Amino acid sequence: MNRFETIRVLDTKYTYALGVIRAREVKLLTEKRFEELLSSVGVEELISAMHDTDYGEYLRNVGKYEAEKALHAAKIALYNDLEKLIDDFEIMRILRAKYDFHNIKVLLKGKIAEEDFSDKCSTIGSIPVSKLTQIVQEEKYGHLPEYLRVAVEKGIDAYYSNDHNPQRLSFAVDSVMAEMLTSSTESPFIVKYYKFWVDLTNLKTILRLLFLERYQDLVDFALLPGGNIGKDTIKKARIENSDSLEELYRGTIYSSLLEWKDSFSLLEKQSERLLISFLKSVAFEAIGVEPVIAYLLIKENEIRNLRIIFIGIMNGVGEDLIKERLII
């Protein structure tokens, strides 16, 4: 009985949002459109080629060096729009959480360096930067949500107990973030998505540590908790080189990614494609918040692709190299 009621509530809660998303989905840029944009000669041409897209209003009267800022404005607007649309603070809080964690990292670094780094904070976070800055300045961490308070405690502790190492601070905060994202009770879909994300991040982290020849030193701290493949499983695998990963990932959906283990750009592309394909698998569901979340994350990826094109063209990077990096 309760189960049906819950579904009905969910159904009606997001019906309007789903309708709006369905209308907006058709405006997502296609691979062909990305290719057209890629062939632009110079940023000015790229800006004018984008006037008929969703980004046109942000790129109007924008100089070539302000395009990145305009895309960021579009991203902020995307989050704000969806927040209004789904009217579910808890879900938006989880989706905005990674920016809150970034902000807390930046502010803690500023606190340690005794400098104001608040201009490096993201305005997409669920807590206003000014409020967060004040809390960190006054050290009133009790005013923070539980997950951020834990992040502050663990981050500071990791920094001071590891010879003032800022990377350890980042690792500690990122671990709390991964725990929070993969244990949320608001949406099983979000949890599934972030577990997937943690696994992919850990796979990339292993390869990064091997590339930097720091695997043995950092594996205990750099891996994120909460994934489908646990930290302990990875640690027990006693990885010495990238070839030993085959055994660890055999039989998982990540095994195909090992084909690109020698190229970080291709590995990044393929792992993001895997995430996108997961998001697209729920994009056509008729009920629930999943398609809305999927739209947000797919749109976020679209903005990243546009940023890659803008920055690539602005710096004279070849079309092939830019295309190689696009996650489409």
Add this chain to the structure above:
Amino acid sequence: MAMQVNATRMVLLSLKKRLNIAKRGHKLLKQKQDELLRVIQKTISLLASMRKEVEEELIKALRQFFLAQAYQDKDIFEGSFLLLDTDIELSMEKEKVMNVPLPKYQKSLKGEIVSYGFAMTSPTLDVALTSLMKVFERLIEMAQLEKRITLLAKEMDKTRRRVNALEYILIPEIESTVREINMKLEEREREKNSRLMIIKDVIRG
């Protein structure tokens, strides 16, 4: 132009000694000048080929870096580089080449160049930073070669001026003075001889 000296045998002897030293010095300086020229030319060609390679590597590394930057939001990218655990120290030693003290730069890196978290940054950023670090090392080598060329060129200029001073001023001056003293001494000898002949005639009466 001859020097203002007393036309005596002592002076003549000392001038001949000076001339000998000047000629030997000239020969040595000329050899030094040729060697400096050879070293400079070799260093310049090394620098030119290195510059070409480094420019290509730098462009490649910067492109990698820009693309890696594009994976994250600007805030996240810039935030990752706050409070770095990296310290680069550049020290200089001197080694002497043909008595010219030339610099030898040495870079030492404290901490790690990749000192940010991995969850919010792209792995391509590690590759880009590592490439940039390699290019940076080669840029230091290039700076060392450029400084060496400048110092060697200054030394060569100084040597050239010395060679020219010896070749066109000091040696001709000493030679001309030696010639003049010789002439004066011969003249004096002739005067003495004729004076003796006159005295002899007077005595013979």
